Amino acid sequence: KQEVTQIPAALSVPEGENLVLNCSFTDSAIYNLQWFRQDPGKGLTSLLLIQSSQREQTSGRLNASLDKSSGRSTLYIAASQPGDSATYLCAAHGSSNTGKLIFGQGTTLQVKP
Amino acid sequence: DAGITQSPRYKITETGRQVTLMCHQTWSHSYMFWYRQDLGHGLRLIYYSAAADITDKGEVPDGYVVSRSKTENFPLTLESATRSQTSVYFCASSLDPGGGYTFGSGTRLTVV
Numbered sequence: 437k438q439e440v441t442q443i444p445a446a447l448s449v450p451e452g453e454n455l456v457l458n459c460s461f462t463d464s465a466i467y468n469l470q471w472f473r474q475d476p477g478k479g480l481t482s483l484l485l486i487q488s489s490q491r492e493q494t495s496g497r498l499n500a501s502l503d504k505s506s507g508r509s510t511l512y513i514a515a516s517q518p519g520d521s522a523t524y525l526c527a528a529h530g531s532s533n534t535g536k537l538i539f540g541q542g543t544t545l546q547v548k549p
Numbered sequence: 550d551a552g553i554t555q556s557p558r559y560k561i562t563e564t565g566r567q568v569t570l571m572c573h574q575t576w577s578h579s580y581m582f583w584y585r586q587d588l589g590h591g592l593r594l595i596y597y598s599a600a601a602d603i604t605d606k607g608e609v610p611d612g613y614v615v616s617r618s619k620t621e622n623f624p625l626t627l628e629s630a631t632r633s634q635t636s637v638y639f640c641a642s643s644l645d646p647g648g649g650y651t652f653g654s655g656t657r658l659t660v661v
Contacts, residue, residue: 470650482649535580535599539591
């Protein structure tokens with residue numbers, strides 16, 4: 437059974453700092469991995485989707501990597517801004533390729549001005 | 550407007566009542582999903598659907614019923630609401646099983 441873990445649960449950094457959010461998964465036979473952002477009281481917004489054949493994806497100041505062999509993904513945020521404050525969730529598509537996503541518990545990020 | 554919409558946005562209901570949460574998407578995505586989000590449990594899959602008239606159970610299906618007679622609609626029904634079903638419910642859709650998900654804004658359900 438696939439399990440997804442995100443550490444730390446919460447993170448507070450000063451504005452301008454580069455930071456890394458971690459995600460680990462137990463079954464390396466994932467189909468792909470997706471990172472989401474969730475603002476308080478809102479739905480989830482897709483940030484990056486990494487296919488199993490890829491090692492990383494970039495969008496603006498965000499870069500996500502995927503290492504299936506070690507069961508890890510990281511989300512790198514460059515030059516953090518207060519507007520980046522949110523909860524970041526990673527989710528793995530299971531190996532059965534049914535479309536089901538297994539979510540981590542999320543990392544709540546606070547970027548202080 | 551194009552997208553995925555959920556209704557109602559907020560709902561308060563009494564224990565034992567039947568309540569239906571609506572989900573509508575305009576992209577003709579094949580896959581649709583219902584998740585619930587609770588503190589301490591994160592997001593858990595309730596039901597999903599690979600196409601019209603095809604549905605399957607997720608991680609926490611007990612007490613819920615779904616249907617999908619049309620591709621664009623995927624309603625979730627709580628047959629007899631219980632307090633443990635107080636949660637935020639999210640609907641999502643995806644074009645294919647490995648594709649990116651798009652989520653609705655959620656329905657906050659309170660069962661009193």
